[in-house]
Amino acid sequence: xxxxxxxxxxxxxxxxxxxxxxxxxxxxxxxxxxxxxxxxxxxxxxxxxxxxxxxxxxxxxxxxxxxxxxxxxxxxxxxxxxxxxxxxxxxxxxxxxxxxxxxxxxxxxxxxxxxxxxxxxxxxxxxxxxxxxxxxxxxxxxxxxxxxxxxxxxxxxxxxxxxxxxxxxxxxxxxxxxxxxxxxxxxxxxxxxxxxxxxxxxxxxxxxxxxxxxxxxxxxxxxxxxxxxxxxxxxxxxxxxxxxxxxxxxxxxxxxxxxxxxxxxxxxxxxxxxxxxxxxxxxxxxxxxxxxxxxxxxxxxxxxxxxxxxxxxxxxxxxxxxxxxxxxxxxxxxxxxxxxxxxx
Amino acid sequence: xxxxxxxxxxxxxxxxxxxxxxxxxxxxxxxxxxxxxxxxxxxxxxxxxxxxxxxxxxxxxxxxxxxxxxxxxxxxxxxxxxxxxxxxxxxxxxxxxxxxxxxxxxxxxxxxxxxxxxxxxxxxxxxxxxxxxxxxxxxxxxxxxxxxxxxxxxxxxxxxxxxxxxxxxxxxxxxxxxxxxxxxxxxxxxxxxxxxxxxxxxxxxxxxxxxxxxxxxxxxxxxxxxxxxxxxxxxxxxxxxxxxxxxxxxxxxxxxxxxxxxxxxxxxxxxxxxxxxxxxxxxxxxxxxxxxxxxxxxxxxxxxxxxxxxxxxxxxxxxxxxxxxxxxxxxxxxxxxxxxxxxx
Numbered sequence: 001x002x003x004x005x006x007x008x009x010x011x012x013x014x015x016x017x018x019x020x021x022x023x024x025x026x027x028x029x030x031x032x033x034x035x036x037x038x039x040x041x042x043x044x045x046x047x048x049x050x051x052x053x054x055x056x057x058x059x060x061x062x063x064x065x066x067x068x069x070x071x072x073x074x075x076x077x078x079x080x081x082x083x084x085x086x087x088x089x090x091x092x093x094x095x096x097x098x099x100x101x102x103x104x105x106x107x108x109x110x111x112x113x114x115x116x117x118x119x120x121x122x123x124x125x126x127x128x129x130x131x132x133x134x135x136x137x138x139x140x141x142x143x144x145x146x147x148x149x150x151x152x153x154x155x156x157x158x159x160x161x162x163x164x165x166x167x168x169x170x171x172x173x174x175x176x177x178x179x180x181x182x183x184x185x186x187x188x189x190x191x192x193x194x195x196x197x198x199x200x201x202x203x204x205x206x207x208x209x210x211x212x213x214x215x216x217x218x219x220x221x222x223x224x225x226x227x228x229x230x231x232x233x234x235x236x237x238x239x240x241x242x243x244x245x246x247x248x249x250x251x252x253x254x255x256x257x258x259x260x261x262x263x264x265x266x267x268x269x270x271x272x273x274x275x276x277x278x279x280x281x282x283x284x285x286x287x288x289x290x291x292x293x294x295x296x297x298x299x300x301x302x303x304x305x306x307x308x309x310x311x312x313x314x315x316x317x318x319x320x321x322x323x324x325x326x327x328x329x330x331x332x333x334x335x336x337x338x339x340x341x342x343x344x
Numbered sequence: 345x346x347x348x349x350x351x352x353x354x355x356x357x358x359x360x361x362x363x364x365x366x367x368x369x370x371x372x373x374x375x376x377x378x379x380x381x382x383x384x385x386x387x388x389x390x391x392x393x394x395x396x397x398x399x400x401x402x403x404x405x406x407x408x409x410x411x412x413x414x415x416x417x418x419x420x421x422x423x424x425x426x427x428x429x430x431x432x433x434x435x436x437x438x439x440x441x442x443x444x445x446x447x448x449x450x451x452x453x454x455x456x457x458x459x460x461x462x463x464x465x466x467x468x469x470x471x472x473x474x475x476x477x478x479x480x481x482x483x484x485x486x487x488x489x490x491x492x493x494x495x496x497x498x499x500x501x502x503x504x505x506x507x508x509x510x511x512x513x514x515x516x517x518x519x520x521x522x523x524x525x526x527x528x529x530x531x532x533x534x535x536x537x538x539x540x541x542x543x544x545x546x547x548x549x550x551x552x553x554x555x556x557x558x559x560x561x562x563x564x565x566x567x568x569x570x571x572x573x574x575x576x577x578x579x580x581x582x583x584x585x586x587x588x589x590x591x592x593x594x595x596x597x598x599x600x601x602x603x604x605x606x607x608x609x610x611x612x613x614x615x616x617x618x619x620x621x622x623x624x625x626x627x628x629x630x631x632x633x634x635x636x637x638x639x640x641x642x643x644x645x646x647x648x649x650x651x652x653x654x655x656x657x658x659x660x661x662x663x664x665x666x667x668x669x670x671x672x673x674x675x676x677x678x679x680x681x682x683x684x685x686x687x688x
Contacts, residue, residue: 122613122646128583129497148543149582150609153473154498156581199492237500238493239472246590246615265494269466271590271618278619282626302466 034073035216035315036082037330038065040096041209042261042307045325047341055340061093062329062338069215070331079215079223079257080118080141087114087137087225090211094176096327097209099135101176102229104183110174110229112136113243115151116144119222119251126243127161128153131174134167137227140243142166151243179232186233208232210242212259214251214311222313224249224257224273231264240264246274253313255280256287261326262299262306270298276310287312295320378417379560379659380426381674382409384440385553386605386651389669391685399684405437406673406682413559414675423559423567423601424462424485431458431481431569434555438520440671441553443479445520446573448527454518454573456480457587460488463566463595470587471505472497475518478511481571484587486510495587523576530577552576554586556603558595558655566657568593568601568617575608584608590618597657599624600631605670606643606650614642620654631656639664 040062050058069086073079091099102110114136115126125144128151133139142164143152152160162168190198210228217223226249228242241248241264248264250273251257258273267273272294279290291310299306300322307321309328317330319339329338384406394402413430417423435443446454458480459470469488472495477483486508487496496504506512534542554572561567570593572586585592585608592608594617595601602617611617616638623634635654643650644666651665653672661674663683673682 117613124613147580148609149578149580150612151583151588153581153583156579160580234493235500236491236493236504237497239495239497244495244588244590245612246588246618250615265492268494268589269461269468271594271615274590274615274618275622278622278626282622 030314031220032315032332033218034070035311035317035330035332036066036069036073036086036213037309037311037317037319038062038069038086038090038211038213038328039259039261039307039309039319040090040211040327042321042323042326043208043305044323045327045340050340058095058327058340059338061095062327065089066329066331066336066338069213073215073217074333076218078219079217079221080116082215082217083116083213083223083225084137084141086213087211087227088135090213091135091137091227096211097179097229098211098227100174101179102174103179103209103232105230106187106233106235108183110171111234111237112227112229113239114140114225114227115243115245115249116140116225117223117245117249117251117257118144119224119253119257122252124150124245126151126245127157128239128243129237130154130157130161131171132158132168133161134169134173137225138166140225150245153239154237182232190233208261208263208306210248210261212249212261212309214257214259214309216257216311216313216315220253220313222251222253222257222311224251224259226259241267241272244268246271248273250274250277252277256310256312258308258310260306260308262323263304266299266302266304267306270294270302270304272299272308276308280312287316288318291318291320295322374658375564376659376676377562378414379655379661379674379676380410380413380417380430380557381653381655381661381663382406382413382430382434382555382557382672383603383605383651383653383663384434384555384671386665386667386670387552387649388667389671389684394684402439402671402684403682405439406671409433410673410675410680410682413557417559417561418677420562422563423561423565424460426559426561427460427557427567427569428481428485430557431555431571432479434557435479435481435571440555441523441573442555442571444518445523446518447523447553447576449574450531450577450579452527454515455578455581456571456573457583458484458569458571459587459589459593460484460569461567461589461593461595461601462488463568463597463601466596468494468589470495470589471501472583472587473581474498474501474505475515476502476512477505478513478517481569482510484569494589497583498581526576534577552605552607552650554592554605556593556605556653558601558603558653560601560655560657560659564597564657566595566597566601566655568595568603570603585611585616588612590615592617594618594621596621600654600656602652602654604650604652606667607648610643610646610648611650614638614646614648616643616652620652624656631660632662635662635664639666
């Protein structure tokens with residue numbers, strides 16, 4: 001498997017070293033100094049399909065990603081920086097369907113989607129369908145911070161990335177043999193079954209995957225970010241829920257930060273990330289109850305496979321998923337866990 | 345002004361004639377047999393800026409659009425068909441910023457966005473940034489009905505339209521002198537003020553506009569659809585809230601159907617259409633109270649200019665806007681009104 005360079009790790013350490021170390025205690029004793037959760041996609045992830053070596057690689061990568069985010073947060077960095085750098089690190093890993101390691105479209109391209117949201121003011125940025133931007137999450141952040149828009153797409157989004165000095169790469173950079181083989185398998189299956197049968201009955205095998213991060217920082221600010229290559233064999237410049245604020249990503253300091261992964265069309269139709277926020281704010285549900293109501297009840301009833309990660313303003317974390325597995329992890333002061341299967 | 349062909353009117357009459365006329369009374373006496381509302385965009389629409397002749401043209405066009413939808417509904421047609429045909433008619437009118445009459449991008453192109461949602465099952469379809477599809481709302485509907493996806497963009501969405509036999513036209517078809525002149529004015533202003541000042545301080549003058557329709561049919565089904573050319577002088581393949589399910593469009597039979605118009609970035613960040621639904625379902629607010637809470641309170645506090653049209657499952661209609669004016673109208677059995685200004 002190709003080994004992309006995890007430059008974000010070095011960058012995070014430099015950022016941390018440059019930042020003045022701040023007091024990490026907080027006024028509210030019930031709120032931890034920081035909390036961060038990550039996901040690397042949900043789907044048919046079963047122990048029998050993952051070799052012990054590959055499983056160990058995934059667990060190690062998730063653990064490294066937690067370190068990226070935690071290092072920033074425990075040195076007084078912002079939730080927004082922690083989310084950006086952690087997602088960028090996951091994009092650089094070829095293990096996950098985002099950045100390097102993204103799945104291929106029907107035409108054999110990689111088209112990346114990403115979004116980010118700042119819980120302080122609901123500022124948001126997103127990009128859809130880019131093929132040359134090395135870290136789509138940094139593009140989403142640049143859209144949020146340096147454009148009057150929220151959602152840029154395709155060639156225009158790439159032009160904006162170039163104008164803003166973001167790293168671009170040859171489309172070859174994103175190639176991994178594993179994802180290329182998955183496309184070949186999907187194309188064969190689609191040919192055998194026909195388009196309709198293919199899409200209706202093989203939704204969960206290898207078609208999706210996403211990376212995401214949510215964080216609460218010492219100042220009480222929340223942020224969420226999500227990045228993906230979308231679905232294997234997607235076509236017609238399809239965008240999923242990842243670049244859709246309210247569907248794949250939402251953050252508001254008054255309640256929670258949410259990042260989703262799964263069958264994106266369902267997450268758009270039920271505005272999943274915003275729904276978790278809405279059930280907390282309007283119904284007064286806890287984070288866990290709101291996240292469960294959406295993922296384990298509504299989405300299950302509707303047939304929408306996937307999961308989400310969320311953190312609330314008190315530092316509570318929820319990681320529900322209705323699929324076989326979800327690459328995930330979280331960290332708070334004194335607590336750290338990486339999980340893949342239900343039984344973890 | 346160029347006169348695009350209102351083929352939808354003829355089509356609607358044919359559809360109506362072909363449909364078996366059904367009983368229009370309903371079980372629930374409090375619910376009208378049908379209800380439909382439309383908008384043609386919100387913004388700085390003041391009496392002093394609109395000549396009596398142009399105002400009359402707008403009122404007449406809105407009235408004709410109501411007739412399109414009402415004809416379908418009162419002959420037992422579905423909310424989905426009424427929404428599709430009414431929006432298509434508004435797209436064909438050069439008066440509104442959608443289809444023919446759409447505003448121009450920074451580069452002098454027309455890039456159309458549209459979405460539609462079926463309240464029966466939350467099926468949804470959307471297209472972003474197409475330049476050759478004559479009626480983007482029909483593309484959104486085709487995405488919903490004939491693809492496994494919800495949101496297609498750019499060239500891929502156009503390819504899908506062609507594969508599905510939708511009408512395509514030369515990009516010149518969408519040209520109107522009025523919108524071209526508006527772009528020239530915007531480009532001059534941007535040059536004078538600089539990009540940042542331009543976007544921050546001239547948001548409302550002539551930059552947005554949308555068309556939309558929401559409907560309740562005799563079977564109790566809700567639907568919503570929205571279509572736009574976006575913002576004058578938009579760039580980088582920007583998508584606004586119109587193709588974003590949950591932001592510009594939402595429909596669910598358990599509560600309401602909503603179509604938005606205004607400064608799209610705010611409507612995305614606050615997931616406006618879904619928020620109206622959420623405040624009804626989770627807080628138990630009436631349609632009017634929920635719509636007002638979002639448009640007249642939340643958006644006003646945040647600086648998001650615009651409005652929305654909504655109909656609930658009982659046939660109540662809300663048409664709130666926080667801008668100077670909004671082209672709008674509604675129709676129910678025995679009731680029909682077309683409005684532009686606040687004092688209408």
